[in-house]
Amino acid sequence: MSGLSAVPATVxxxxxxxxxxxxxxxxxxxxxxPEYVRLVRTxxxxxxxxxxxxxxxPADPARTRITVRSGGxxxxxxxxxxxxxxxxxxxxxxxxxYDESMKAYCVEAGxxxxxxxxxxxxxxxxxxxxxxxxxxxxxxxxxxxxxxLLSRQHGLTVDYLYAVEVAVADEDGNVRLVVARRDDRxxxxxxxxWAHTGGGGGNFGLVTRFWFxxxxxxxxxxxxAALAWDWSDFTKDEFAALVxxxxxxxxxHQNPSxxxxxxxxxxxxxxxxxxxxxxxxxxxxxxxxGPRAMxxxxxxVDGRIGPAATKMRSVMGEHFVHLDVPRxxxxxxxxxxxxxxxxxxxxxxxxxxxRKPFTVEQIDAMWAxxxxxxxxxxxxxxxLIQVDSYGGAVKRPPHPTAARQRDSILKVQYQVxxxxxxxxxxxxxxxxxxxxxxxxxxxxxxPVAGGETTDGCYIGYPDADLGDRRWNESGQSWExxxxxxxxxxxxxxxxxWDPCNVFRHAQSIRP
Numbered sequence: 038m039s040g041l042s043a044v045p046a047t048v049x050x051x052x053x054x055x056x057x058x059x060x061x062x063x064x065x066x067x068x069x070x071p072e073y074v075r076l077v078r079t080x081x082x083x084x085x086x087x088x089x090x091x092x093x094x095p096a097d098p099a100r101t102r103i104t105v106r107s108g109g110x111x112x113x114x115x116x117x118x119x120x121x122x123x124x125x126x127x128x129x130x131x132x133x134x135y136d137e138s139m140k141a142y143c144v145e146a147g148x149x150x151x152x153x154x155x156x157x158x159x160x161x162x163x164x165x166x167x168x169x170x171x172x173x174x175x176x177x178x179x180x181x182x183x184x185x186l187l188s189r190q191h192g193l194t195v196d197y198l199y200a201v202e203v204a205v206a207d208e209d210g211n212v213r214l215v216v217a218r219r220d221d222r223x224x225x226x227x228x229x230x231w232a233h234t235g236g237g238g239g240n241f242g243l244v245t246r247f248w249f250x251x252x253x254x255x256x257x258x259x260x261x262a263a264l265a266w267d268w269s270d271f272t273k274d275e276f277a278a279l280v281x282x283x284x285x286x287x288x289x290h291q292n293p294s295x296x297x298x299x300x301x302x303x304x305x306x307x308x309x310x311x312x313x314x315x316x317x318x319x320x321x322x323x324x325x326x327g328p329r330a331m332x333x334x335x336x337x338v339d340g341r342i343g344p345a346a347t348k349m350r351s352v353m354g355e356h357f358v359h360l361d362v363p364r365x366x367x368x369x370x371x372x373x374x375x376x377x378x379x380x381x382x383x384x385x386x387x388x389x390x391x392r393k394p395f396t397v398e399q400i401d402a403m404w405a406x407x408x409x410x411x412x413x414x415x416x417x418x419x420x421l422i423q424v425d426s427y428g429g430a431v432k433r434p435p436h437p438t439a440a441r442q443r444d445s446i447l448k449v450q451y452q453v454x455x456x457x458x459x460x461x462x463x464x465x466x467x468x469x470x471x472x473x474x475x476x477x478x479x480x481x482x483x484p485v486a487g488g489e490t491t492d493g494c495y496i497g498y499p500d501a502d503l504g505d506r507r508w509n510e511s512g513q514s515w516e517x518x519x520x521x522x523x524x525x526x527x528x529x530x531x532x533x534w535d536p537c538n539v540f541r542h543a544q545s546i547r548p
Contacts, residue, residue, distance in 0.1 A: 062109030066383035088212035108174025115542035141248035146176035177238035181497035182440035189429030190299035195234035203242035235440030263358035270344035284394025296330035309408035389484035406472035419454035481511030
């Protein structure tokens, strides 16, 4: 039999050349040693694979977890951990199509952001307002309440979720495929749908398909800008003015029907060893006021400080955009220009929702821990605090979802990266922990939920430290920081649809 006619092998075990690659994800910090990885190609294959895995006895009692991977972008060891026995990989399921019976666009859970942008937009003119990173899989991105550069204009991904198909295991270990719709009269089914609108991935079952209704049309053209300033030109006052101007602009421009309310930006507060601070911004150029909004935004931010703007000279987190001046380009082209995998690195991440601009104390702490007063001997060009604009249409959900932090104006991501062979992992993790804890020192080292300025953390950027009292002295649990008042209902859904807690990790919903 020729190799071309052989049935593809979808079970990968140790000794297979594919095993090392399939036993890890985006974050090279986490490598698993499962009994096997099974790649599933259809919903029925996913159901059967889960049923088989649930019915098996672990060969190693220290490895008992069954996990699911779509794009592999889980930042913690929730998918690729030392205690994982089986990884069910849904990445072969990446179809994008229109389902006439559902009157909705169907996207399989293994599809990445780029699958959706590249396959949906050319044939339909529609887009899902998801993230910029190409390789993020929808199986995790959507249930987390994923967002992106179109979210201030069009809301969150979950605002368009009509139905979800999930392979679930009952108390007897029987596995079936369940389709849960937004308008289901059965409250338990509707609850399962709702849990996938911000309740986090890998909590209730194995997602196979999503259906989206009412998807928006992205702009035909956007205006993209990329600026940078040299750290050597900054004083503490200049830094404070820049961070304050950024926050105040988005505090004051929250109407998504205006060009300024659609504008999305990322402020890259890199460690001083990077040499620069960066800024990326995108606005709808189909809106006649788009160019003016971009000019006014840059004037509001750059015009408030003395340092002269220049070009980006290095990678900043997951981005490196080299533009001389703001440039108009088709939306899909801009999505490709901003898209980045940022893979083959180890990393640690933390997050915060801000309801108001940063306080003076928070800005002082960031200034200090970016290498100006603390960690002055620490050198890592890929250590940064990224501040994303938020709000706008996010504040106006068309129906209730589990995504609770709807009134925030900024979304912050602390990031640090290093090579697997770096050897300085402890120093990198110490930096991000200390910088984060100092920023939110007034509230116990974390951005408390329901606070005057802050509103908790984003489950899409999971942080195991939130469950550690050394780093979280706020009195709020990680459950509250991620889910606020939605957690009790998420527990009800968990008890109904995953009664044996098959889908579990350090920060999974507790039944």
